[in-house]
Amino acid sequence: MIGIFDSGIGGLTTVKAVMKKLPGYDIVYFGDTARTPYGTKSCKTIINYSLENSKFLLENGAKIIIMACNTASSVATHKVESYFTDTPVFEVISPAVEKALEQSKKQQIGIIGTRGTIKSKVYEKMIKKLNPSTRIYSAPCPLLVPLVEEGWINRPETTTIIKKYLHPLKARQIDTLVLGCTHYPVLKDIIQQKIGKKIALIDSAEAVADKVVNYLNANPDLDKCMSKNGQTDFFVSDVTDQFKKTAKSIIKKDIELKHIEF
Numbered sequence: 001m002i003g004i005f006d007s008g009i010g011g012l013t014t015v016k017a018v019m020k021k022l023p024g025y026d027i028v029y030f031g032d033t034a035r036t037p038y039g040t041k042s043c044k045t046i047i048n049y050s051l052e053n054s055k056f057l058l059e060n061g062a063k064i065i066i067m068a069c070n071t072a073s074s075v076a077t078h079k080v081e082s083y084f085t086d087t088p089v090f091e092v093i094s095p096a097v098e099k100a101l102e103q104s105k106k107q108q109i110g111i112i113g114t115r116g117t118i119k120s121k122v123y124e125k126m127i128k129k130l131n132p133s134t135r136i137y138s139a140p141c142p143l144l145v146p147l148v149e150e151g152w153i154n155r156p157e158t159t160t161i162i163k164k165y166l167h168p169l170k171a172r173q174i175d176t177l178v179l180g181c182t183h184y185p186v187l188k189d190i191i192q193q194k195i196g197k198k199i200a201l202i203d204s205a206e207a208v209a210d211k212v213v214n215y216l217n218a219n220p221d222l223d224k225c226m227s228k229n230g231q232t233d234f235f236v237s238d239v240t241d242q243f244k245k246t247a248k249s250i251i252k253k254d255i256e257l258k259h260i261e262f
Contacts, residue, residue, distance in 0.1 A: 001026040001227055002212065003062025005053040008036035008149050009243055010183025011068035012250040014092070015232065017209035018066070022216070026227040028060045030260075034237035037145040038071040039114025039181075046116065050076035051083055052262055058087065060233065063225060064215075066090045066208060068182045071114050074122040088215060088222070095207035096178050097126045103200040104176040107134040110169040110195075113180030115140045123180060137172045141165045141181075148183040151246045162187065163194045170195055178202045186250060235260050 002022070004014055008031050015029050030053050032038075038046050050072045054065050065087055067073045067080065073091035081089045100109050111123045118140040127134050143161050152158050169177065177199050179185055185203050192201055216223040232255075236243065239259045247255055 001028050001061040002064050002066065003028050003030075003054070003057030003060070004066040004068050005030040005032065005050075005057060005072075006068040006182055007031075007038035007071065008033050008145065008183070009236075009246050009250065010145065010148050010181065010186060012247055013182050013185040013203075014066060014068035014205040014208060016251060017203075017205040018212065019232070021209040021213050024228045024230050026061070026229055027232040028057055028062055029232065029234050030056055031234070031236045033149070033239070033243055036149060037114060037142075038069055039116040039142060039145065041116065043075045046072055047076045047079045050080050054080050054084055054089075056235070056260070056262075058084065060235075061227070062087075063222065064088050064090070064212065066092075066212065068092060068205070068208070070181045070204065071116040074117050074120040090208055090211055090215075092182060092204040092208045093122055093180075094126060095211045096180070096202050096204035097123060097130065099207045100176050100178050100202045101127065101131055101134070103202065104134070106175045107131065108172065108174045108176070109134060109136050110172065110174035110177040111136065111138040111180050112141045112165065112169070112177065112184065113138070114145060115142050117180050123178060137169050137174060139165055139169055144187065145181065145183045148186050149243070149246065151242050151249070153186060153249065158187070159190055159194070162190050166191070166195050174199065176200045176202060179204060234258060237261065
């Protein structure tokens with residue numbers, strides 16, 4: 001199985017991308033809805049949560065782990081890799097960085113994410129390492145995760161908040177914008193409208209799904225061990241009616257959210 005975890009429901013955008021790129025592969029998903037958002041938590045707490053989440057996925061049959069949370073990816077990747085050395089671990093940041101550099105023609109890249117992700121400067125460091133001449137402009141968007149979790153996708157308040165968050169980046173005349181949180185693709189249409197149609201949006205969910213496809217193609221022995229019954233299990237640490245509605249709007253079908261507690 002392919003194991004995927006996120007701080008909440010937004011990581012289902014990664015599930016959706018993996019289902020599209022690898023149809024038929026079994027998937028186990030864990031959304032830490034009881035402890036979302038991760039972007040406001042300390043690094044120590046995020047690492048502990050990420051280790052717990054990864055352990056849960058492995059206990060439920062995962063042979064690959066995708067950290068679909070940008071905040072967890074920015075601070076906990078090395079810890080997860082060091083604890084689970086026999087398991088391939090994929091984070092969502094480097095695939096998005098590589099794709100952004102490919103797409104950007106003027107090398108003026110904007111990044112939006114949680115406070116934790118933006119504060120870590122993980123995107124800036126990785127981009128600068130690959131292309132030191134790139135100009136990077138970042139903006140924390142702390143309200144977007146709770147808005148997605150609450151299902152406020154098409155509310156006028158959400159549009160107003162997105163416009164305010166994007167204004168400084170738009171003024172910098174960026175040509176590429178990285179959606180540095182897997183919740184944000186849910187708001188992709190609004191973000192595209194407010195940043196401008198000519199700006200390339202980089203969806204980290206799609207980028208990491210491509211990475212997993214390439215990895216499995218390059219490692220056929222592991223691919224043979226992957227179960228392919230078209231089964232997807234969805235676990236969350238808290239269940240509400242709104243979570244169910246939001247999950248359905250992302251996956252585009254009714255799904256069962258199974259409640260588990262650590």
